[in-house]
Structure formats: structure tokens, C-alpha cells
Amino acid sequence: MPPACPREMIMPNPIDIAAQATPPRLARKIRGLSDRAIAWIFVAPTIFLLLAINIFPLIWTIRLSFTNYAANKPNAEVKWVGIRNYTRILTDEDIWSNMTTTAHFLIWTIVLQVIIGFTLAWLINRKFKGNDLLTTLIVVPMMLSPAVVGNFWTFLYQPQIGVVNYIVEFFTGIPAASFSMLGPGGLAPWSIIIVDTWMWTPFVMLICLAGLRSIPDYIYEAAEVDRASKWRQFWTITVPMVLPFLMLAVLFRGIENFKMFDMVNLLTGGGPGSETLLTSIDLKREAFEKWRTGYSSAYAIILFVTVFGLASIYVKALNKVKER
Amino acid sequence: MKRTTLAASAAIALVWATQASAQGSELTLCWAAWDPANALVELSKDFEAQSGTKMNFEFVPWPNFADRMLNELNSGGQLCDLMIGDSQWIGGAAENGWYLKLNEFFDKEGISMDAFVPATVTGYSEWPKNTPNYWSLPAFGDVVGWTYRKDWFERPEIQAAFKEKTGRDLTPPATMAELKEVAEFFQGRDIDGKTVYGASIYTERGSEGITMGVMDVLYSFGFKYDNPEKPYDMEGFVNSEGSVAGLEFYKSLYDCCVAPGTSNTYMGEGIDAYKSGQVAMQMNFAFTWPGFEVDPNVGGGKTGYLVNPAGPNGERFAQLGGQGISVVANTDNMDGALAYIKWFAQQDVQQKWWSMGGFSCLRAVVEDPAFATSQPYAQTFLDSMAIVKDFWAEPSYASLLQASQARFHDYVVAGNGTAKEALDGLIADWTEVFMDEGKL
Numbered sequence: 001m002p003p004a005c006p007r008e009m010i011m012p013n014p015i016d017i018a019a020q021a022t023p024p025r026l027a028r029k030i031r032g033l034s035d036r037a038i039a040w041i042f043v044a045p046t047i048f049l050l051l052a053i054n055i056f057p058l059i060w061t062i063r064l065s066f067t068n069y070a071a072n073k074p075n076a077e078v079k080w081v082g083i084r085n086y087t088r089i090l091t092d093e094d095i096w097s098n099m100t101t102t103a104h105f106l107i108w109t110i111v112l113q114v115i116i117g118f119t120l121a122w123l124i125n126r127k128f129k130g131n132d133l134l135t136t137l138i139v140v141p142m143m144l145s146p147a148v149v150g151n152f153w154t155f156l157y158q159p160q161i162g163v164v165n166y167i168v169e170f171f172t173g174i175p176a177a178s179f180s181m182l183g184p185g186g187l188a189p190w191s192i193i194i195v196d197t198w199m200w201t202p203f204v205m206l207i208c209l210a211g212l213r214s215i216p217d218y219i220y221e222a223a224e225v226d227r228a229s230k231w232r233q234f235w236t237i238t239v240p241m242v243l244p245f246l247m248l249a250v251l252f253r254g255i256e257n258f259k260m261f262d263m264v265n266l267l268t269g270g271g272p273g274s275e276t277l278l279t280s281i282d283l284k285r286e287a288f289e290k291w292r293t294g295y296s297s298a299y300a301i302i303l304f305v306t307v308f309g310l311a312s313i314y315v316k317a318l319n320k321v322k323e324r
Numbered sequence: 325m326k327r328t329t330l331a332a333s334a335a336i337a338l339v340w341a342t343q344a345s346a347q348g349s350e351l352t353l354c355w356a357a358w359d360p361a362n363a364l365v366e367l368s369k370d371f372e373a374q375s376g377t378k379m380n381f382e383f384v385p386w387p388n389f390a391d392r393m394l395n396e397l398n399s400g401g402q403l404c405d406l407m408i409g410d411s412q413w414i415g416g417a418a419e420n421g422w423y424l425k426l427n428e429f430f431d432k433e434g435i436s437m438d439a440f441v442p443a444t445v446t447g448y449s450e451w452p453k454n455t456p457n458y459w460s461l462p463a464f465g466d467v468v469g470w471t472y473r474k475d476w477f478e479r480p481e482i483q484a485a486f487k488e489k490t491g492r493d494l495t496p497p498a499t500m501a502e503l504k505e506v507a508e509f510f511q512g513r514d515i516d517g518k519t520v521y522g523a524s525i526y527t528e529r530g531s532e533g534i535t536m537g538v539m540d541v542l543y544s545f546g547f548k549y550d551n552p553e554k555p556y557d558m559e560g561f562v563n564s565e566g567s568v569a570g571l572e573f574y575k576s577l578y579d580c581c582v583a584p585g586t587s588n589t590y591m592g593e594g595i596d597a598y599k600s601g602q603v604a605m606q607m608n609f610a611f612t613w614p615g616f617e618v619d620p621n622v623g624g625g626k627t628g629y630l631v632n633p634a635g636p637n638g639e640r641f642a643q644l645g646g647q648g649i650s651v652v653a654n655t656d657n658m659d660g661a662l663a664y665i666k667w668f669a670q671q672d673v674q675q676k677w678w679s680m681g682g683f684s685c686l687r688a689v690v691e692d693p694a695f696a697t698s699q700p701y702a703q704t705f706l707d708s709m710a711i712v713k714d715f716w717a718e719p720s721y722a723s724l725l726q727a728s729q730a731r732f733h734d735y736v737v738a739g740n741g742t743a744k745e746a747l748d749g750l751i752a753d754w755t756e757v758f759m760d761e762g763k764l
Contacts, residue, residue, distance in 0.1 A: 075420070157585075160583065162585075177585075180584060182585070182587060184587060265530065269530030269588055274733075289722045
């Protein structure tokens with residue numbers, strides 16, 4: 001048993017000081033509360049904000065989605081239309097076309113960002129001179145505003161003065177002014193994928209890099225002792241251990257790109273025709289240009305359910321991978 | 325304690341009263357951010373000097389103008405006391421109570437709508453159309469027309485080459501067919517060591533660009549919005565043979581004669597293309613013309629101005645632009661806003677407005693014998709304003725516009741489907757909008 005210290009030699013604890021400073025009446029009140037009650041006191045503001053900012057608007061949107069409400073006609077009679085908005089949306093060929101466009105954008109940006117991001121991370125993970133500088137340079141695109149990126153890529157894609165067409169001409173001999181990356185000819189959907197990949201691959205790279213650096217060296221050393229080839233080490237150590245990180249990156253990018261708006265709106269405005277009309281751009285036009293509030297509420301709910309459903313399935317898969 | 329409370333209350337009341345008084349002597353005018361707005365700022369200095377009212381201005385670039393300002397009006401915001409809103413907003417603004425109805429004020433102040441160019445009264449002020457219900461004072465007349473490089477047209481070697489190619493003299497195009505012929509002639513031609521292109525036309529997808537351009541051509545090919553005898557009956561009018569031919573013409577003009585990469589261009593891009601010497605002809609609103617006259621590259625007599633060329637049957641119409649000035653219904657300075665409109669309606673103010681680059685709609689100004697020669701583009705402006713037609717000005721105009729944007733861009737720029745399919749699809753879209761509105 002350690003010898004008891006004289007009371008005056010014990011350093012005063014800041015919590016004790018604060019407790020002593022608490023007025024006796026308040027202290028009595030607090031002492032009377034259970035741990036659960038105190039926990040509720042701390043959590044209540046957050047719950048209140050969550051209800052006010054997220055849950056209430058969601059419930060209100062669900063309610064509006066069953067009406068013909070138009071926010072620009074405050075005096076008009078609001079009629080209950082049942083599931084009419086939902087059936088109209090789900091049977092509208094144009095909306096399915098926009099969904100397809102969004103899926104095309106989503107899938108290809110993720111595939112390219114994962115492949116390029118992982119490759120970059122794998123290369124950067126090797127120690128070499130200038131490693132840190134190179135990492136910093138690679139992450140510059142994701143530090144820019146999407147609006148800025150959208151604007152300057154319109155110049156890069158400009159057939160007469162843009163550098164992209166000249167690079168293509170240099171390598172293929174196709175005249176620079178003979179094609180337009182953002183115009184007709186089917187290149188526009190790929191052009192927006194290129195810009196998003198350029199901007200967000202560094203994000204995937206950083207997450208992969210974190211995953212790669214979390215793998216302890218002794219695992220590779222053990223594999224070396226067992227005479228496992230580099231190729232086998234890659235597939236049996238590197239990939240499985242980075243996979244949870246990679247899946248997390250895919251989740252983030254998937255959700256972000258599902259709601260992509262600013263960059264694509266600036267690059268193409270949804271055109272040519274509707275070739276790059278993503279659901280988020282279409283939804284914005286329905287809600288805030290056409291002011292079909294009820295209809296666009298239903299549209300938003302359908303998109304929300306889609307993202308929420310897919311994300312839930314994905315998170316379950318992610319958890320299974322983590323448990324392995 | 326009581327004394328302190330009393331003093332604090334008095335101070336708060338004083339601050340509040342001062343603020344209220346300051347608000348009362350200020351007006352905020354909302355408009356698009358463009359050259360005429362800058363001219364209006366200068367013009368309004370006279371009003372400030374005369375009335376003692378401080379003028380504030382809120383200008384938003386055209387691509388975001390409708391979004392920003394319709395949101396403002398819709399949300400009952402008090403940013404703007406006066407709004408120079410687009411002509412197509414008038415139906416929604418009237419029916420939703422965003423603008424103050426001005427009939428009583430006009431009667432009281434002796435402001436007669438007969439004093440303004442009839443097309444601008446119908447286009448900017450009336451709702452329902454062709455009824456004496458006025459929601460704005462015509463403020464800025466505008467119309468789509470064409471500019472061309474007069475200096476290039478006058479060069480002997482270019483004239484000779486044109487004659488050799490077409491068998492006729494190179495003259496400013498009077499018909500759509502001639503316009504395309506001239507555009508084809510200039511497309512890819514080398515002038516002063518630089519490759520130039522035929523024409524700049526509207527192709528913008530996001531807001532209203534391609535619709536303004538296509539409609540500007542379609543009217544002269546016989547397009548009508550609906551049956552004059554039966555409102556909202558569009559079959560056979562929107563997709564008439566003439567309309568189909570007009571849309572095919574616009575696409576052919578896009579395919580043959582624009583600069584590469586111009587799949588999303590509107591007013592600003594057109595101005596840039598023309599001023600930089602990239603194109604021989606340019607479709608654009610008349611508001612751009614004063615700027616060309618003072619431009620070092622295309623000013624000083626190098627630019628000619630054209631009324632929209634005639635269609636195949638000799639019909640000639642042009643797309644109306646321009647705006648009226650309205651009082652925002654929930655302004656807290658109604659008297660000040662009305663005083664501004666009263667001041668703006670005066671003949672000498674309108675005369676000065678024109679001299680500063682504002683396109684006045686007052687007949688006393690535009691019908692003055694000296695008007696036609698006052699600027700190189702004045703006569704073209706007058707002739708164009710006499711043949712204007714406008715897009716739907718219904719409360720649901722934004723839905724109607726978005727439908728036409730998608731259909732026209734899909735056919736003209738993306739090259740999907742046929743002109744007939746595009747117009748049939750447009751009727752289906754517009755019918756759905758009118759059914760939602762309860763008008764069908």
C-alpha cells in the first residue's frame with residue numbers, strides 16, 4: 001500500500017476545481033440526475049438539430065411528393081394526387097434516359113478513379129526522392145472548386161484554342177478543329193468523365209495510400225521468408241488489406257457523383273441535347289426553374305431511396321470485407 | 325434602473341427610426357448584368373439628384389438572371405423595389421402577385437400606353453396579352469437581328485470570289501436562303517491570314533439560348549404557337565410543314581456554317597466570336613449593337629446591321645427581347661418606386677436613355693425624324709421592332725422553355741431524330757404543361 005500523501009501535496013485536479021466552483025444549488029440538482037439523464041442533456045441539442053434540419057424536411061418532402069404543390073404559386077389550391085407523381089416519373093422515358101446517363105457517369109468515373117488512384121498510391125508508396133512533392137502536386141486538382149474546374153476545362157476542350165484537341169491531333173493526326181469534346185459526336189459523356197477523374201483521382205489515391213501504409217512490414221517479411229513472389233504478395237496481402245479502404249473510397253465517390261451538379265452544369269449544361277443531363281441537373285430544373293415542387297419532391301425521394309438502398313447494401317458488403 | 329431602461333428604449337427607437345428613414349430614401353433596382361444596365365446606372369444619377377433618393381442596383385449575369393430573380397420574387401424577398409424582368413415573366417408575375425398592377429398609377433399620372441411602341445406594350449406590359457392590364461412600363465426594347473462584317477462584304481476580291489461561286493453579287497442577305505449561302509461562302513475562308521467562319525448562332529442549352537435562336541428563324545417559316553381560333557391547340561401549328569422546314573434550316577445552318585466547338589453559345593459567346601473576327605455574320609440581340617460601334621476591331625463603319633431575313637414565303641418576323649420595368653409588390657418603398665417609374669417615363673429622360681445606349685420604347689423618341697439616322701443601327705432596330713413575336717409568356721413559361729431547350733438542342737446540336745419528331749415531342753411536352761396548369 002503506497003504511503004498516503006499529505007493533502008496539501010496533492011496537485012489540484014481541474015475537474016475538482018470546476019466542481020467546487022459550481023454553485024451548491026446547481027451541484028445538488030446535477031447530483032440528483034442519473035447518468036442516462038445527463039447523457040440525454042448532452043445529446044438533445046444534436047437530436048433537435050437533426051430533427052429540424054434533416055428529418056422534418058424529409059418528412060415534409062415526402063408529404064409534398066403526393067401533392068401538386070408549386071412553390072411559385074403560394075395561393076393556388078394544393079391537391080392530393082396520390083402516387084401520380086411517382087408513376088409519372090417512373091414511366092417517363094426521359095427520366096430513365098437521365099438515370100442511364102448518371103449510371104454511365106457514375107460507373108466509369110469510379111472504375112477509372114479506382115484503377116488510376118490505386119496505381120498512383122502503389123507507386124507513391126515506394127520511397128523515392130521527391131515523393132512528398134509529387135504527392136502534393138497530384139492532390140492539387142481536388143483542392144480546386146468544381147466551378148473553377150468546370151470553367152477552365154471548357155477552355156481546354158475548346159476545339160480551336162484548347163490544348164486537348166491539339167494533343168489528340170499531335171498523336172492521331174485528326175485535325176483539332178474537326179471535333180468537339182463537348183459538342184455532338186458522342187464525346188461529351190466521356191469528356192465529363194475525364195474531368196471528374198482528373199479532379200477526384202487524387203482523393204482515391206490518398207485513401208489507398210493510407211491503406212497501403214497501414215499494412216505492417218512484418219507481413220511482407222513473413223511472406224518473403226515463405227518465398228512468396230511479389231505477384232502473390234500483391235494479391236494475397238496488399239489487395240485484401242487495402243480493399244476496405246478502397247471500398248470506402250468507392251462509397252464516397254459514388255455518393256458524391258450521384259449528386260454531381262456544378263461541374264457538369266458548367267461544362268455542358270446537360271447537352272448536347274440531353275447526352276450529359278444527369279439526374280441532379282434535371283431535378284434542379286424541375287424544382288427551381290419549372291417550380292414543379294410536388295413532382296420534384298417525388299423525384300428527390302426516388303433518388304434518395306435509390307442512393308440509400310444502394311449505399312446500405314454496399315455498407316453491408318464493406319462490413320463483411322472488414323470482418324474477414 | 326427605470327431611467328436606464330428608458331434611455332436604452334429611446335436609443336433603440338432612434339436607431340430604428342433612422343434606419344426606417346434611410347430605407348425610405350433608398351431604392352434597389354434589379355436587372356441583368358450587361359451594358360444597358362451600366363447605362364441605366366448613369367442615367368439614374370439624374371433621378372438621384374432630383375429626388376434625393378439613393379439608387380442601389382443588383383445586377384445578375386444573364387445565365388443566372390432568371391434563376392436568381394425568380395427565386396427572389398417567389399420567396400417574397402425584399403431585395404428589389406424595382407424589377408426589370410424578362411418579358412416572359414409577365415404572366416407568372418401578374419398571376420402570382422409579384423408585380424404591382426400599374427393601371428391606376430398610369431391613369432393618375434397621365435402615362436398612356438399609347439405613347440409606347442405597341443409591340444413593347446404587348447410584349448412587356450400586358451397580362452393577359454392584348455388586354456389593357458399593365459404590369460410594367462416598357463423600359464428596354466430589344467429584338468434579335470444580325471450583324472455582318474461590312475468591311476469584308478465590300479472587299480473586291482471577296483466580292484469577286486462570291487460572284488464566281490454563286491453567280492450573284494455579295495449583298496447583305498435578305499432571305500434565309502441567302503443568309504445560308506453567304507455563311508457557306510465564308511465558312512473556312514482565309515481572310516487576312518486567319519480562318520473565318522460563316523455565322524454565329526444561338527446554341528446554348530442551359531437557359532434559353534437555343535430557343536431564342538430557333539424561334540427567331542421558325543417564325544419566318546410559318547411557325548405559330550397555337551391555333552388563333554382555339555388557344556393551346558398546337559397540332560398543325562407548332563409542327564406545321566413550315567415549322568419543320570424552319571427547324572431543318574436552323575440545323576443545316578448549324579451543321580454547315582458555325583465555328584468549331586460552338587455547341588453551347590449564347591449572347592456573350594456571339595459577341596466574342598464577332599468582335600474577334602472569327603465570323604462574318606452574327607445573330608444577336610440589338611443591345612449588343614452599340615458595343616460594336618465603339619469596338620476597335622469591328623466598329624467605325626466595319627459593321628452592318630440586318631433585320632432578320634425573310635423566310636421562304638416572304639414572311640419576316642423576329643424574336644422579341646427586352647424588358648419592362650415593374651414595381652415589386654412587396655416593396656417597402658412603394659412611393660419611391662412609383663416616383664422612379666414616373667421619372668423614367670418622361671420624354672427627355674427617354675431621349676437621354678437612347679443617347680446613352682438604352683433602347684427606348686417611347687414612340688416620341690423612336691418616331692422622331694432624326695432617330696433613324698442617329699445611330700447606324702437605329703433604322704434596323706426600328707424595322708426589327710415592327711416585326712417581333714415573343715415566346716409564351718404564360719405563368720408556366722419556364723416549363724415550356726425547358727421543354728423547347730431540350731427538344732431543339734437534341735435535334736439541332738446532338739443530331740438526334742428528325743425535325744418533325746422534335747416538334748411533335750415539343751407539342752407533347754407543352755400539352756402536358758398546359759394540362760397541369762388546367763388550361764387543357
